[in-house]
Amino acid sequence: MNFDPMYQPYAGNRFCITANHGMVATGSAPAAAAGLSILQKGGNAIDAAVATAAALTVCEPTANGLGADAFAIICYNNQLYGLNASGYSPYDISLDKMSSYQQMPVHGWAPVMVPGAVKGWGELVKRFGKLTLKEDLAPAIDYAENGYAAGPMLAYMWNKAASRFQQLFKGRHEFDPWFDTFTKNSKAPQFGDLVILKDHAKTLRMIAETNTDAFYHGEIADKIEAQSIRDGGYLRKKDLEDYQVTWVDPVSVNYHVYDVFELPPNGQGITALMALNILNQFHFDHRDVNSIHTMIEAMKIAFADGLDAITDPQEMKQDYREFLKEDYGIHNAKRIDPDHASIYTKQTPAKSGTVYLATADKDGNMVSFIQSNYMGFGSGIVIEGTGIALQNRGADFSLNKKDANVLSPHKRSYHTIIPGFLCKDGKPLGPFGVMGGYMQPQGHVQLLMNMIDFHLNPQMALDAPRWQWTRENKILLEPEFDNATAQALLRKGHDIQIATERTPFGRGQCILRKGNGVLIGATESRTDGNIACW
Structure with missing residues (x-):
């Protein structure tokens, strides 16, 4: 059967969906299924949100990843809580070091800030979850290791990004890991292709087994620093070690x-x-x-x-x-x-590009959660052998000293999500x-x-x-x-x-x-x- 999955000549005629035990809504069917599986395992809406968010880094890497930022509003026992898991600019960056630019670069190491999403997952589970982080990340690890099928919009956005990155970055060594991770023979997945991300699975497993410590204090942090130094970036292990989410x-x-x-x-x-x-x-x-x-x-x-x-x-x-x-x-x-x-x-x-998810459980707990690498795949920087695509949130900083959102070390930028x-x-x-x-x-x-x-x-x-x-x-x-x-x-x-x-x-x-x-x-x-x- 021959058809175009993106061809939609008619308006949708869908209805609201109802349920009474639990619900997950997001832009990826496999990711929604991951959250549902956690609810059925005995997790609550917070566990389901973390499971879905982790799965989205695998199933929708065109808009978010392990190097993303995140924000959430949590309704727990009828009380609202807010999580700010956005990152800071590196200690080592400054206006003087950006003096050759008219505005902040969009790609490369310059706009990379500390990724906050992974830390946010751990803090959510620790404060509100019923299951462990290891249990909540299991569905995402399975998708990364054993594969999932690319949907029509995912394939469309992935191919669009690959075409753009080919024009911008091919031949620039600092972007080679992106092509190695997200393309095969320089081609992005097509609709219905099986996607397997083995490095991503390995990193998720390390995050799960160490309650995120490997990412911010251990082996992963070491790899991020080493690659940043090699390629002239500003992010260092101390930036990661000092990072904390804000309630x-x-x-x-x-x-x-x-x-x-x-x-x-x-x-x-x-x-x-x-x-x-x-x-x-x-x-x-x-x-x-x-x-x-x-x-x-x-x-x-x-x-x-x-x-x-x-x-x-x-x-x-x-x-x-x-x-x-x-x-x-x-x-x-x-x-x-x-x-x-x-x-x-x-x-x-x-x-820019972002993923959003909503979860709810039978006890009235609900989560509004958003996660982003900012501009599609973000900075274009991927940490070799890890599957970590780093966000480019620093691109929003101004280089004008008079602006409120002017760049400075260890500062959070204006955030869209x-x-x-x-x-x-x-x-x-x-x-x-x-x-x-x-x-x-x-x-x-x-x-x-x-x-x-x-x-x-x-x-x-x-x-x-x-x-x-x-x-x-x-x-x-x-x-x-x-x-x-x-x-x-x-x-x-x-x-x-x-x-x-x-x-x-x-x-x-x-x-x-x-x-x-x-x-x-x-x-x-x-x-x-x-x-x-x-």
Whole structure:
């Protein structure tokens, strides 16, 4: 049978999924199955989240890996906790050492920061898990060692990255390990190919058996340092040894009677909350041009303030809580011209890749978890013989001394990846997220408004055509976006461009818990997404 797995001429007609024992929603069917297997083994939602996250490093290496960062909002015994497992810049890097660059490099060792995800897995299991880290990582080790089949979106993104890396890096020795690890005879896996990552399996096993110590203190840390020194990088073993995750309190705004929770900076979750704070001053009942125009303008204002202020919270010049006060929303709502688009910032957000997952168990525990190598495969640096692809989060640092997010040693950068959580009347409803760089807060706002204001069920709220602000007055619309609305936005001064594919618009998941304990899950067609439940 001959067919194109990426050809989708018709709109999806899927329904929400329901279950009562447990649920895992993510962009990879094998990874969702890994989380479900842990729930069925007696693990809780936290164990399932760690198992799924580890499996995603194997089953979706195009967007995350063992060198990734992570953030999570955990609902445990009806209490919300926040995990910041993003890394710091190396002690050895500085503005002076980057003086030959106009802006931070995107690839190579320069943008590499301490990977936080692996440490985050260990801390989650230690604080909330019912099983051991070794048990939780077993499914991921099995996939890496014995293989899994490449899905259509995974194969598409992998081939796209391989083609780009061939043009950028072929012949540059520091990138040879990437080609050795992620291509075979310089070719990426095709749809339906069996993928086996033996080095990845070996590293996961070492992480599991040492409760992450091998990664941050032992043999793996030694290998990272040795390769960094060899290739002129800045990351050292001391950076890894000194790394600790940060436990934080999620922050929220009440939007039209629902409490929306995000994590505080250095993530951009407050950008979504800032936009909702502005939109709180309006009433919406259907998706018409006026509502979408207002949403876009509020998002642009929020981004202007967020891009200017967000960085390592220890170095923020402004108190982010000021952005969440009602006065901020009222003031900025008045700035929106109902008839004309306005420019609020000249900054241009970058593109990136991320994975998101949501889990829930029968006891009411739930996790909103996001993990990323940032720009696709990240820096392009892979540690030889380990399968570890290092993130390039440092690419977001500014080299302008006057900017809040200016590069300095041992500093967390502005971070795009954000998990979300929804509550009402003090009761947790569930986790949600939309992966995809600077699309993420825009996706959060659109998903939430689709459910809260436009009364769409979670599946339709995810599948609804999206818009994306890209810079100034430029708005990218999905191919399926209503043409009459697009024309009306154009008349209001928006610089409209219709995308040729859906990949720039994020990939989301959502789980909501009803009062009777029944779980409602949704995943979308922009990914190889799957809901595993029982």
